[in-house]
Amino acid sequence: MQIEINAKKREAQGTGASRRLRRSGNVPGIVYGGGKDAVNVELNHKELFLQFRHEAFHASILNLNLDGKKEQVLLRDYQMHPVRNEIQHIDFQRVSATEKIHVKVPFHFINAEVAPGVKLAHGIVTHVMTEADVNCLPKNLPEFIEVDLATLEAGHSIHLSELKLPKGVEFVQLAHGEDAAVASIPVPRGGVVAEEGEEEAPAAE
Numbered sequence: 475m476q477i478e479i480n481a482k483k484r485e486a487q488g489t490g491a492s493r494r495l496r497r498s499g500n501v502p503g504i505v506y507g508g509g510k511d512a513v514n515v516e517l518n519h520k521e522l523f524l525q526f527r528h529e530a531f532h533a534s535i536l537n538l539n540l541d542g543k544k545e546q547v548l549l550r551d552y553q554m555h556p557v558r559n560e561i562q563h564i565d566f567q568r569v570s571a572t573e574k575i576h577v578k579v580p581f582h583f584i585n586a587e588v589a590p591g592v593k594l595a596h597g598i599v600t601h602v603m604t605e606a607d608v609n610c611l612p613k614n615l616p617e618f619i620e621v622d623l624a625t626l627e628a629g630h631s632i633h634l635s636e637l638k639l640p641k642g643v644e645f646v647q648l649a650h651g652e653d654a655a656v657a658s659i660p661v662p663r664g665g666v667v668a669e670e671g672e673e674e675a676p677a678a679e
């Protein structure tokens with residue numbers, strides 16, 4: 475999925491200038507990195523927010539059209555208004571095709587309804603993590619990572635090491651020896667007792 479955003483250089487700076495910019499329906503921002511000077515920019519809030527609300531915007535290489543010149547960037551930070559659903563400021567980092575990047579990528583959980591821990595033990599899936607840091611070249615960056623729960627049983631967890639990643643992509647935590655749990659199905663309260671009761675019933679007869 476290719477996402478393109480338009481921006482133009484912002485000449486006026488300072489708190490007052492940013493306030494006026496927001497009142498006119500624009501968002502102040504900055505583009506930095508890639509061995510180039512940082513550039514203050516402004517973006518149309520309506521156009522930006524249409525892209526911003528999509529999950530892929532937060533974990534994809536974005537095509538930034540800055541005054542007619544295109545470059546690839548990543549969303550690195552943003553500030554929202556404390557009350558209104560409005561972007562107050564946004565930061566982008568330039569990326570190089572030959573340099574690896576660290577990005578948080580969301581998990582997509584599938585097959586929860588057929589997991590033995592849910593279907594047979596009536597447990598509930600707990601999402602221990604909803605995203606994870608990955609390390610890869612920009613061309614290999616996935617929009618999301620799939621977590622298949624089809625075989626997950628009650629009392630068990632799925633860890634980072636069990637997930638399939640695209641070629642050239644690695645989990646940062648796993649590279650540092652931290653095989654964190656991604657999802658689990660706790661044993662339902664009273665579940666074990668109920669199973670034991672079912673086994674003992676024939677003997678009582």
